[in-house]
Each structure stands twice: as structure tokens, then as C-alpha cells.
Amino acid sequence: MDRSGWLIDEHGIDLRKALKAKKETGRVSPRVHDAPSAAVIRDIEAEVLIEATPTDFKTGEPGFSHMKAAFESRKHVVTCNKGPLALAYYALHELARHNGVQLRFSGAVGGGTPVLDFGKTCSTGDRLIGIRGILNGTCNYILTRMEGEGVAFEAALAGAQKEGYAEADPSLDVDGFDTAVKLVITANHLKLSKAGIKDVKIRGIRGISSKEVTKARREGKAVRLIASASAESGLVVAPTIVEREHPLCISGANNAVEFDCEYSGPKVIIGKGAGGPETASSLLRDLLEVRAKIDGQPGSRPAWRAAGAVGGPAR
Amino acid sequence: MRIVMKFGGTSVASAERIKNVAERVKGSGRGHQVVVVCSAMGDVTDELLALCADASKGMEKPVEERLASVRETHLAALAAAVGDKEVRRKVQGMLNLTLSQLEKLARGSTVLGELTPRSRDAILSCGERLSNPIVMGALIEKGVDAVFLTGGEAGIMTDDRFGDATPLLEVTKFQVSEKLSPLLAEGKTPVVTGYIGATQSGDTTTLGRGGSDFTGTLIASAVDADEVWIWSDVDGLMTADPRLVPSARVLREISYEEAGEMAVFGAKALHPRTLEPVAEKGIPVRFRNTFKPDDPGTVVKRNPKLYSKSVVKGVALVKEVAVITVRGASMVGKPGSAARIFDVMGRSGINVLMISQSVSESNISLVVARSAMEKGANALELALLGDGGYRHILTEGDVSAVAVVGGAMRSTKGVAATAFGAISAKGINIKMIASGSSNQNLSLIVAEKDAKDTVRAIHSAFRLDRLNS
Numbered sequence: 001m002d003r004s005g006w007l008i009d010e011h012g013i014d015l016r017k018a019l020k021a022k023k024e025t026g027r028v029s030p031r032v033h034d035a036p037s038a039a040v041i042r043d044i045e046a047e048v049l050i051e052a053t054p055t056d057f058k059t060g061e062p063g064f065s066h067m068k069a070a071f072e073s074r075k076h077v078v079t080c081n082k083g084p085l086a087l088a089y090y091a092l093h094e095l096a097r098h099n100g101v102q103l104r105f106s107g108a109v110g111g112g113t114p115v116l117d118f119g120k121t122c123s124t125g126d127r128l129i130g131i132r133g134i135l136n137g138t139c140n141y142i143l144t145r146m147e148g149e150g151v152a153f154e155a156a157l158a159g160a161q162k163e164g165y166a167e168a169d170p171s172l173d174v175d176g177f178d179t180a181v182k183l184v185i186t187a188n189h190l191k192l193s194k195a196g197i198k199d200v201k202i203r204g205i206r207g208i209s210s211k212e213v214t215k216a217r218r219e220g221k222a223v224r225l226i227a228s229a230s231a232e233s234g235l236v237v238a239p240t241i242v243e244r245e246h247p248l249c250i251s252g253a254n255n256a257v258e259f260d261c262e263y264s265g266p267k268v269i270i271g272k273g274a275g276g277p278e279t280a281s282s283l284l285r286d287l288l289e290v291r292a293k294i295d296g297q298p299g300s301r302p303a304w305r306a307a308g309a310v311g312g313p314a315r
Numbered sequence: 316m317r318i319v320m321k322f323g324g325t326s327v328a329s330a331e332r333i334k335n336v337a338e339r340v341k342g343s344g345r346g347h348q349v350v351v352v353c354s355a356m357g358d359v360t361d362e363l364l365a366l367c368a369d370a371s372k373g374m375e376k377p378v379e380e381r382l383a384s385v386r387e388t389h390l391a392a393l394a395a396a397v398g399d400k401e402v403r404r405k406v407q408g409m410l411n412l413t414l415s416q417l418e419k420l421a422r423g424s425t426v427l428g429e430l431t432p433r434s435r436d437a438i439l440s441c442g443e444r445l446s447n448p449i450v451m452g453a454l455i456e457k458g459v460d461a462v463f464l465t466g467g468e469a470g471i472m473t474d475d476r477f478g479d480a481t482p483l484l485e486v487t488k489f490q491v492s493e494k495l496s497p498l499l500a501e502g503k504t505p506v507v508t509g510y511i512g513a514t515q516s517g518d519t520t521t522l523g524r525g526g527s528d529f530t531g532t533l534i535a536s537a538v539d540a541d542e543v544w545i546w547s548d549v550d551g552l553m554t555a556d557p558r559l560v561p562s563a564r565v566l567r568e569i570s571y572e573e574a575g576e577m578a579v580f581g582a583k584a585l586h587p588r589t590l591e592p593v594a595e596k597g598i599p600v601r602f603r604n605t606f607k608p609d610d611p612g613t614v615v616k617r618n619p620k621l622y623s624k625s626v627v628k629g630v631a632l633v634k635e636v637a638v639i640t641v642r643g644a645s646m647v648g649k650p651g652s653a654a655r656i657f658d659v660m661g662r663s664g665i666n667v668l669m670i671s672q673s674v675s676e677s678n679i680s681l682v683v684a685r686s687a688m689e690k691g692a693n694a695l696e697l698a699l700l701g702d703g704g705y706r707h708i709l710t711e712g713d714v715s716a717v718a719v720v721g722g723a724m725r726s727t728k729g730v731a732a733t734a735f736g737a738i739s740a741k742g743i744n745i746k747m748i749a750s751g752s753s754n755q756n757l758s759l760i761v762a763e764k765d766a767k768d769t770v771r772a773i774h775s776a777f778r779l780d781r782l783n784s
């Protein structure tokens with residue numbers, strides 16, 4: 001499904017053909033459809049919705065309506081769309097629970113790097129004290145360039161745009177908003193906080209001068225846009241000076257997150273924080289998890305049904 | 316400030332009163348952002364309930380009569396409450412739409428002689444869907460930029476237990492905030508039907524008894540209101556029912572927990588979950604009298620400071636209860652006995668109000684609504700008597716419960732002693748001492764004939780009649 005229509009085929013869609021059509025015509029479907037997308041999602045017979053429409057940080061739409069329609073019709077949801085999750089984290093979970101289906105979103109933070117799953121594993125059987133990390137690759141890329149080439153923020157940003165690391169409108173990235181949204185999702189997912197996006201103290205990297213960056217470098221340190229969450233200081237996104245030796249102090253368009261636990265101590269996960277194929281891999285991972293959980297559940301749909309056989313008892 | 320004002324059925328019972336509501340909203344709400352929530356007019360909900368009963372029996376004539384009366388009530392109220400022609404025409408259009416839906420539903424069910432829970436809720440919701448547009452009209456006439464929404468349109472989403480639906484709290488909070496906050500920011504005054512929600516597929520549901528208050532607190536929590544004002548025709552929450560105890564006083568301040576206990580024990584018919592959404596955020600709820608706009612009423616809030624020296628804040632009488640006692644020597648020390656009993660009651664759909672277990676006598680006593688006594692006793696007999704351990708199941712129907720309510724009561728020494736002393740001084744025998752789930756109340760079971768005297772004795776023993784002096 002895209003903005004102009006959708007493809008439906010009970011026997012499966014020929015992906016190669018669909019992608020070719022998308023490339024050539026800009027549309028997945030030969031026809032332009034005008035029924036509301038949420039209604040299509042609700043009425044179609046399918047088991048899972050993969051929601052990957054653009055993130056809207058203000059309303060969460062159209063993602064929220066899409067997911068709501070999926071839940072209403074008892075479909076599982078796999079998504080990497082941060083907007084609805086940051087704005088309506090508990091509402092979406094409540095809807096999933098109410099309808100007895102799963103909501104998975106490992107691609108929403110860290111792209112293909114399983115930041116949320118890693119954090120969950122770290123905090124299971126231990127008490128999570130705090131999270132600290134770099135959650136936006138674009139900002140990190142810009143800061144790294146300022147550091148390496150001694151250039152001003154504007155020049156580094158222009159460079160990042162030329163290389164395709166930053167959008168034409170970079171404000172969501174450089175002003176810290178994208179980082180804050182991911183911080184909210186992570187903190188809620190790990191039950192560290194019930195805070196929403198309004199509760200995050202946000203300062204982006206626009207005001208950083210090359211002087212500050214150079215000074216930090218001379219002292220064996222570096223400026224990074226750090227997102228942090230803890231019971232004491234709440235949720236904060238701010239440029240922070242970190243030791244160059246610290247594992248969080250990564251370079252380039254990467255993400256790194258540290259989970260500090262009371263008994264097992266701090267652990268860090270590092271990886272690419274975004275990218276199409278990377279994020280797609282996490283969608284696929286979630287999809288397989290959905291399948292695995294259905295199969296593991298007693299009384300769930302038997303495997304022969306999934307294999308495409310017909311007949312048998314109704315659900 | 317952002318204020319949610321909820322008006323009960325008596326406050327909107329006539330055109331005159333609807334105008335008074337508009338006056339209150341305009342006057343007390345000046346300089347504030349206000350959301351208005353109203354119940355159905357006067358006894359319209361009762362009329363609709365009766366209509367449902369008639370329709371499900373296929374009784375055409377009474378159904379028609381009731382439909383006519385509902386139509387008449389609202390059209391007359393509109394004519395008298397809204398003078399401006401333009402506004403009246405707008406409201407009239409809304410009423411006609413709802414009235415014709417109501418008529419279709421009622422006639423359809425009458426023909427079938429059958430009423431599904433879903434249709435029943437659609438019919439019951441009409442009371443609020445008719446009263447609120449008139450209030451909106453009266454507000455517009457006073458120059459307030461009011462807009463009408465049903466609970467479902469405002470974003471209140473519930474499960475599909477028609478008749479007593481439970482809101483999905485998180486979804487509701489998100490959706491209501493998305494819908495109402497922008498309206499408030501634009502300076503509009505949303506007028507939202509109390510008592511009504513919608514399922515995820517858009518079917519209308521009702522929230523059960525006292526549901527309009529619940530609508531008010533749900534909305535308050537969603538839009539981060541500063542206060543909720545629940546307007547009715549009484550002065551506030553009181554230390555006791557003034558019909559029982561003439562010297563009962565209005566409480567100026569009490570905690571959510573105390574108010575919750577009073578609700579459970581019937582001091583005011585609050586929906587049991589009314590305070591949940593506001594307690595979580597610490598939003599104060601003010602109970603006020605529509606006819607006494609200068610009276611502050613009762614504030615329910617976090618950590619009330621007033622009356623910090625009085626442990627006991629109120630005493631309530633729960634009539635129509637009964638005690639079921641399960642006796643059996645071998646129950647002593649047998650783990651899970653109480654759980655087993657609760658399980659049986661739960662499966663029979665019987666709500667256990669209180670429990671009392673005396674280990675030495677190996678008894679477990681349950682307090683239930685009197686109407687559920689027989690059913691409960693039968694269920695317990697069937698389930699337990701074959702088991703050996705349980706010997707007898709006894710019932711006692713002519714009893715009442717008296718609940719003494721107050722913060723942190725059981726951690727304060729002497730409360731029970733004072734209460735018992737006062738009661739025995741009157742020569743009244745306490746049959747059972749029971750506890751609810753919190754430490755905010757102490758409940759006593761006495762013979763029904765002694766109940767009123769017990770309430771009065773406790774009220775004066777704790778000097779509740781002098782609370783505000």
C-alpha cells in the first residue's frame with residue numbers, strides 16, 4: 001500500500017513486479033484508489049499489518065489510525081513508525097491487548113540494531129537504573145565531521161545533506177526531536193518512565209560551535225548528542241561532553257546505547273541506527289517473532305492453516 | 316484554569332434549569348477553559364428504561380406513548396430554553412435526528428418483541444444525546460462558543476460489554492486529548508454527553524450507573540484539567556445521610572480514598588471507578604450545588620489538610636445486605652478455603668462486599684447484597700457441602716452494614732474502641748466486624764432494626780456534627 005492505492009492478492013504479491021511498477025510509475029497499483037486506507041486495512045483478510053508510513057510527531061497519523069484499524073480487525077502490527085508509538089504508547093498497547101494481538105516495533109529505535117530487545121534482556125532479572133545513548137545517526141555524523149574537519153555546524157550539515165544522511169528539512173534531527181521520540185519509546189518500553197514527549201527536556205546541536213568541538217577534542221573528549229533517562233533526572237536530550245575512551249563515544253552515522261543495571265552493571269550496544277535495508281531487517285525479525293509467538297501459544301491457529309491448507313475447524 | 320463541569324439529571328431537568336446551567340458555565344467559567352458534561356434530563360433515563368422493557372415485550376401502545384413523551388419533553392425544553400431562532404433551528408435539527416433514530420430503534424425492537432443489549436444501549440444513550448444539544452443551544456445564546464459531541468465522538472472508547480461498558484483508559488485518554496485539546500485552545504466549549512462511549516467499531520455503549528461523573532473525570536484526565544466540578548442538587552459529600560442524621564455536615568475536603576469508600580458504601584451514587592483517572596494525576600474534584608454557586612462544596616483531592624485531627628470522616632449505612640456464613644471445623648488451617656469460597660461467588664456473579672474470618676470458630680462470613688443471598692447460599696451449598704470440610708451454610712437476611720470511613724483508620728488506635736463503646740452504650744449488639752480491602756473503613760454488621768441508631772451513635776461519638784466548627 002502507498003498513498004495512491006494498494007495491491008491485494010490472496011496468493012501473494014509478486015514483489016519484483018510491484019517494486020518495478022513503483023519505480024516506474026510511482027505507484028504500487030495500476031489503479032488509483034480512493035477508499036480510506038484505514039478501512040482497507042480493517043476489511044482485508046490478513047494476519048499482520050506492517051506499518052511504515054512517514055512518522056508524524058504531532059498527530060501520529062496516518063499511522064495511529066492504520067494500527068487502530070488493524071487491531072480492531074484482530075491483526076497483529078509490526079511497525080517502525082515512531083510517531084504513534086511516542087504519542088500513544090499505552091493506547092496502542094491497550095488496543096493490542098484488548099484484541100488479543102501483538103504489537104512489535106523493534107525497528108522504531110536503532111533501525112536494524114535491536115536496541116529495545118537488548119535493553120529488555122539487560123533489564124530482565126535486574127533493575128534498570130538508567131539509559132544513556134546516541135539515538136540519531138544524522139546528528140552524530142554532523143558532530144563527527146565538525147570534529148574531523150574543524151568546520152562549522154552549517155558546513156557539516158550541508159555535507160551531511162549532500163551525502164544523503166540528512167533530510168532537506170533537517171530540523172527534526174538536529175533540534176533533537178527525533179532523539180527525544182526514540183528516548184520516550186525506549187524509556188516506556190523498559191518501564192523506566194511513563195513520560196511522554198512533552199516531558200523531555202530537549203536541546204539540539206544547532207548551537208554547537210566548532211570552537212567547543214575542537215576544545216573537547218584537545219582534552220581527549222568529544223561532544224555528542226546524548227539522550228538520557230533515569231529516575232532522578234528524568235528524560236533529557238542535550239549535547240554532552242564525553243570521554244573519547246568511553247564506549248558510547250562512537251563516530252559517524254551510528255547509534256550507541258548504554259543500559260545501566262543495578263547488579264549487572266552497564267552494557268553498550270552499537271550499530272547502524274537507520275537505513276532502509278537495515279530497518280527492513282528489523283521488520284522481518286518482528287514478523288518472525290509474531291509467527292513464533294502464535295505457534296508457541298497453546299490453542300492458537302494450527303500450522304497447517306498457515307501452510308495454506310483449506311478446511312478444518314473455524315477459528 | 317481548565318475545568319470540566321459535569322451537571323447531573325436534576326440540574327438539567329427543565330428549561331429553567333438548563334438556563335441556570337448555562338449561567339453557571341458562563342459565570343463560574345469566565346476566564347477559564349471549560350468542558351461541559353451533562354446527564355439526561357430529569358427522569359428521561361428511567362422513561363427510556365421503561366420503554367426498553369415495553370419494547371422487548373412487543374407492547375406497541377406504551378412504546379408509542381413513551382416516545383411521544385420523550386419527544387415532547389425535549390422539544391418543549393428547547394422552545395423554552397433557547398430564544399434565538401437561528402440557534403433553536405440548529406438544535407432542533409440535532410434533536411430531530413436523534414429522535415428519529417430513537418423511534419426507529421424502539422419500533423423495530425417492538426415489532427420483534429426483542430431487544431439486544433446493543434440496541435438497548437443505543438436507546439438509553441438518547442437521553443444524553445437529547446439533553447446536551449439543548450444545553451449547547453442555551454450556551455450559544457449566552458455567547459459561549461459551544462460545540463456538541465457524543466462521548467464516542469469525543470474519543471471515549473470502551474469494551475463491548477453493553478450496559479456496563481468499561482473504558483479503555485489509555486486509548487480514551489489519547490483520543491479525547493487529541494479531539495478536545497485543540498477545541499479548547501481555539502476558545503470553544505465542548506458539550507459532551509455523559510454516560511456514553513463507543514466500541515472500537517463505533518457502536519454506542521453506556522458506562523453504567525453514575526457513568527456521567529466517570530465521563531467527567533475521564534475527560535479531565537485526558538485534557539489535563541486543573542479541576543473537575545460535579546454540580547448537582549446537594550451541597551457536597553456529607554458526614555452521613557442527612558435524612559438519617561439531621562446534624563450531618565458537609566465535608567469541605569477529603570481524600571480520593573475516603574471518597575472512594577463513601578462511594579462504595581453508597582454515601583453518593585458514584586460510579587466505582589469515577590475517581591480512578593483523576594486520582595492518578597491528582598486532579599481535584601469539587602462536588603457543588605447548582606443552586607448555591609457561592610458555596611464551595613466538597614473538594615476531593617490528594618493529601619487534604621483540613622480535619623487532620625479527625626480520623627473518622629463519615630459514617631454510611633448500607634441497607635439491603637445479608638450475611639452468608641460458612642461453617643466447618645476442618646476448615647481451620649486448610650489453605651485456600653477463603654479463595655475457594657470467593658471463587659464460587661465470583662463464578663455466580665455475586666459481588667462480595669465484605670468478608671470476616673474467625674479462625675477460632677472456623678467460620679467465614681461474607682456480606683453480600685440481600686438480593687443475592689439465596690443465590691449465593693445455593694451456589695456455596697452445591698459447590699462445598701460434598702467436600703467434607705464444610706459443615707453448614709447459614710444465612711441471615713435482616714441485617715445492615717454500617718461503614719465508618721476515614722483515612723488510615725486502622726493504624727490509629729482507639730477508633731474501634733470508640734465505635735464499639737458508643738454502640739454498646741445503646742444496647743446494640745454487633746454481629747460481625749468486617750473489613751473492606753483498604754484500611755480506610757471499618758464495617759459493622761448489626762440487626763436491621765438497630766442500623767439507624769448505630770449510625771447516629773457513631774456520628775455523635777466521633778463528633779462529626781461539629782466537624783466544621
Ligand SMILES: NC(=O)c1ccc[n+]([C@@H]2O[C@H](COP(=O)([O-])OP(=O)(O)OC[C@H]3O[C@@H](n4cnc5c(N)ncnc54)[C@H](OP(=O)(O)O)[C@@H]3O)[C@@H](O)[C@H]2O)c1
Pocket residue numbers: 001002003004026037052053054055062080081082083107108109111273274275276279
Ligand atoms: N528509513 C529509515 O532508516 C528508518 C529507520 C527507522 C524508522 N523509520 C521509520 O519508518 C517509516 C518509513 O520510513 P521511510 O524512510 O521508508 O519513509 P518513506 O520513504 O517516506 O516511505 C513512506 C511510505 O509510506 C507511504 N504512505 C504515506 N502516507 C500514506 C498513507 N496515508 N497511506 C498509505 N501509505 C502512505 C508512502 O507512499 P508514497 O510512496 O505513495 O509516497 C511511502 O511509500 C517512518 O515512520 C520512519 O520514521 C525509518
